[in-house]
Amino acid sequence: MTSHRSGRVVALIPAAGMGTRLGLPIPKAFVKLGERTLLQRSVSAALSSGVVDQVVVIVPADLAEQITAEYRSRPDVTVTVGGAERSDSVRAGLAAAGTDTELVLVHDAARALTPPALFAAVVAALDAGARAVIPGLPVADTLKRVDHAETVLDTPDRAELRAIGTPQGFDADLLRRAHADGGDATDDAGLVEALGVPVQVVPGDPLAFKITTPFDLRLAQLLLVDSVARVEDS
Ligand SMILES: Nc1ccn([C@@H]2O[C@H](COP(=O)(O)OP(=O)(O)OP(=O)(O)O)[C@@H](O)[C@H]2O)c(=O)n1
Numbered sequence: 001m002t003s004h005r006s007g008r009v010v011a012l013i014p015a016a017g018m019g020t021r022l023g024l025p026i027p028k029a030f031v032k033l034g035e036r037t038l039l040q041r042s043v044s045a046a047l048s049s050g051v052v053d054q055v056v057v058i059v060p061a062d063l064a065e066q067i068t069a070e071y072r073s074r075p076d077v078t079v080t081v082g083g084a085e086r087s088d089s090v091r092a093g094l095a096a097a098g099t100d101t102e103l104v105l106v107h108d109a110a111r112a113l114t115p116p117a118l119f120a121a122v123v124a125a126l127d128a129g130a131r132a133v134i135p136g137l138p139v140a141d142t143l144k145r146v147d148h149a150e151t152v153l154d155t156p157d158r159a160e161l162r163a164i165g166t167p168q169g170f171d172a173d174l175l176r177r178a179h180a181d182g183g184d185a186t187d188d189a190g191l192v193e194a195l196g197v198p199v200q201v202v203p204g205d206p207l208a209f210k211i212t213t214p215f216d217l218r219l220a221q222l223l224l225v226d227s228v229a230r231v232e233d234s
């Protein structure tokens with residue numbers, strides 16, 4: 001049982017994507033980073049945060065039996081099958097979370113180096129009264145909006161922009177309502193925004209970057225080696 005004020009907290013970990021942009025022959029969440037897969041690292045981060053009671057991992061249909069067997073001895077981990085789009089997978093995870101769930105965190109398996117403290121920070125902001133909380137980082141590059149021909153339309157003021165990651169945290173009933181009509185958005189907060197409910201941004205962590213391309217995987221491997229070296233040096 002966790003020590004926060006809220007009731008039961010469930011982390012949904014969508015891991016049912018194919019990882020097309022990574023270009024490896026197995027689905028991305030099952031690629032190894034060091035000794036453990038991206039999914040195993042994300043599950044560990046959620047459970048070691050001290051704020052998560054239950055993890056629901058959402059996997060491709062053909063891997064469900066294998067991953068269910070892997071977590072058989074873990075009563076705090078449930079495995080379910082995802083869908084064609086990320087939002088379909090999140091909906092499958094929501095259906096598998098108990099009806100007594102008070103808060104839901106949605107966290108990409110692909111953000112395998114996310115520090116456990118980021119889960120705690122999101123739950124702390126929910127405990128402080130927000131109903132939807134997402135981690136965001138300032139944008140370092142100048143951003144341009146372009147048309148279909150890649151002609152620049154305008155340059156948004158980057159001081160007003162944040163790069164948004166996961167874990168994204170929600171009041172469970174609110175997230176169920178946001179997903180009720182089967183909508184699609186690139187993140188869960190987008191569906192909550194569409195309901196007109198305020199979404200609070202808290203400081204993200206650069207280590208929570210999404211491993212999307214071969215470059216990202218290489219970066220994650222180097223960061224992992226660096227963190228092991230620092231522990232060994234101390
Ligand atoms: N139908 C889907 C699509 C994505 N995801 C998960 O959502 C997270 C974020 O998606 P992304 O990193 O874009 O993964 P993929 O969709 O696998 O990547 P790509 O678009 O390169 O295929 C990942 O952990 C991925 O496994 C999912 O559970 N179900």
Ligand SMILES: C[C@](O)(CO)[C@H](O)COP(=O)(O)O
Pocket residue numbers: 086108164165166186187188210
């Ligand atoms: C949810 C997300 O990680 C927030 O940044 C992101 O939108 C998922 O991206 P995808 O490539 O569409 O899966």
